[in-house]
Amino acid sequence: MAEEKNTIVWNEAQRKFETVDKKAYIEYEVRGSKVIDITHTYVPPSKRGLGLAADLCAAAFTHAQNHSLSVIPTCSYVSDTFLPRNPNWNSIVHKDDPKSSM
Ligand code: COA
Secondary structure, X not given: OOOOOOOEEEEOOOOEEEEOOOOOXXXXXXXXXXXXXXXXXXXXXXXXXXXXHHHHHHHHHHHHXXXXXXEEOOXXXXXXXXXXXXXXXXXXXXXXXXXXXX
């Protein structure tokens, strides 16, 4: 069976989620043991407007949720477009810990 072009895979070594052809990707940095910072999303011009960036975000957020990680949405696509359109994912957006919970 031919591999779907838009299948998204985790590239752990390069800290990306990317399409199999590597042309579209979301990049993150690890901040401590329980936080990832999504720094950049890229989709080639010919594939834009089809929801591919949203699929990349969904893969990254699902991964974070499955690993009990919170997410810093540094990339403007994530903060300004993906999260407002998918507010359920705000539940794992990183919040600075208050000095004390008491
Ligand atoms: N910041 C926030 N939102 C953006 C954006 C940006 N820089 N560029 C486009 N968008 C929004 C548009 O408003 C668009 O809205 P529409 O659906 O009403 O047209 C929406 O993204 C499209 O969503 P989707 O189809 O899921 O995204 P995409 O697959 O077209 O990819 C980008 C979106 C931003 C990843 C792509 O345009 C890109 O690679 N741009 C160049 C790199 C970049 O600016 N990355 C984001 C900052 S790190």
